[in-house]
Amino acid sequence: MVDLSxxxxxxxxxxxxxxRVTSFIYIAPFFSMSNTPNRVKVGLxxxxxxxxxxxxxxxxxxxxxxxxxxxxxxKEAACGxxxxxxxxxxxxxxxxxxxxxxxxxxxxxxxxxxxxxxEQTSISGIYYNxxxxxxxxxxxxxxxxxxxxxxxFTIIPINTAEFRMNEIADTMLQFLRNYIIxxxxxxxxxxxxxxxxxxxxxxxxxxxxxMNMFAVGIQIKILIGIGVLLxxxxxxxxxxxxxxxEMKRMVTAFAYVLG
Numbered sequence: 001m002v003d004l005s006x007x008x009x010x011x012x013x014x015x016x017x018x019x020r021v022t023s024f025i026y027i028a029p030f031f032s033m034s035n036t037p038n039r040v041k042v043g044l045x046x047x048x049x050x051x052x053x054x055x056x057x058x059x060x061x062x063x064x065x066x067x068x069x070x071x072x073x074x075k076e077a078a079c080g081x082x083x084x085x086x087x088x089x090x091x092x093x094x095x096x097x098x099x100x101x102x103x104x105x106x107x108x109x110x111x112x113x114x115x116x117x118x119e120q121t122s123i124s125g126i127y128y129n130x131x132x133x134x135x136x137x138x139x140x141x142x143x144x145x146x147x148x149x150x151x152x153f154t155i156i157p158i159n160t161a162e163f164r165m166n167e168i169a170d171t172m173l174q175f176l177r178n179y180i181i182x183x184x185x186x187x188x189x190x191x192x193x194x195x196x197x198x199x200x201x202x203x204x205x206x207x208x209x210x211m212n213m214f215a216v217g218i219q220i221k222i223l224i225g226i227g228v229l230l231x232x233x234x235x236x237x238x239x240x241x242x243x244x245x246e247m248k249r250m251v252t253a254f255a256y257v258l259g
Contacts, residue, residue, distance in 0.1 A: 012069070013058055016076050016158050018049040023080030024149050029091045029247075030133065030142045032084070048146070052153055059157050072159050079161040079258055082168075083152060086250035087145050090243050093179055094132050097186035097239075098125025104187070104194040105225025106218050124229065128186065128236075135240040141247070148251045155259040167257045171250070178246050186239045189232045190225055197224055 022045035025031045031041070063069045101124035102108045111120040121129070136142060184191070197220060205213040 009061075010058070013061060013158065014049060014053045016061065016072060017053050017153070018045060019073055020076040020080035020152075020158075021045045021049045021052070021149065023077045024084040026084065027081055027088050028084035028145055028149075029088050030136060030145070032088070048149075052150055056153050059159070061159050075161055076158065078163070079152070079156060080149070082258065083149060083251060083254050086171075086254040087148075087247050089175060089179075090247040090250060091129070091132070093183050093243055093246070094128035094186070095121060095125040096179065096183035098122040098128050100183065100187040101190045101225065101229070104190055104221075106221045107225070127229070128239075131233075131236050132240050132243060135237060136244070139240070139244065141244050144248065145251065148248075148255065152255050152259075155255050161258045164257055168254075171253045171257060175246070175250060182239075182242050182246060185242065189235070190228050193224060193228050194221055197221055 022042065025041050025045050031044070061072060063072060099108070099122050102110070102122040105124075107123050110123055112123055112126055113120060197217075201213050201217045201220070204211065
């Protein structure tokens, strides 16, 4: 027979694992999609926490009062949230690239409602976001993110997380630098082509001033921008590799900063 008996200490330890896991699921990419019912997220958190609880050695969690235990719960929630945030921040790079692309092609005034983030997003941003999310699933990146969460219980046992704010700030500053670099790399083909188109339109405006280059240029830039997006679609796997590489670096950096 299966022995399902447990002590109060075991229950408290399991709840602390559950808090870290659900905090991670709340913000991590793919797992935090808003169109997934909250009951499914909670059930997934319970299932993951159960397997983690069965496969990691327990450490003694010491506290004296109810407020002491509440402080440990808040610490574990913050730990899971920061690790998930490290992965989630990298998905915002595609939105940045989308805004640059739409600004250059003349589509910046148009926006769509993104059901994943429940925010108004640029057209190119949604295009990049869904492509990158699909590649995340195809490449098994979601398994790496989940595996990184499980490894944190070895690197950062329960109630041992240390929030070193200077190192967290340094990690965020390095991410902001890579955020701009990777974002411009993704939007670079459209950016270069639109600069050439603007130069050509400027020359034509001088050659034939009677032609309304403003009205003509808007349509040309939109058509050329969409054409460049289609032609460079084969380069998106390389862009996804850059984003996933940065995602791995951020998750690992936050795990070792807290450990």
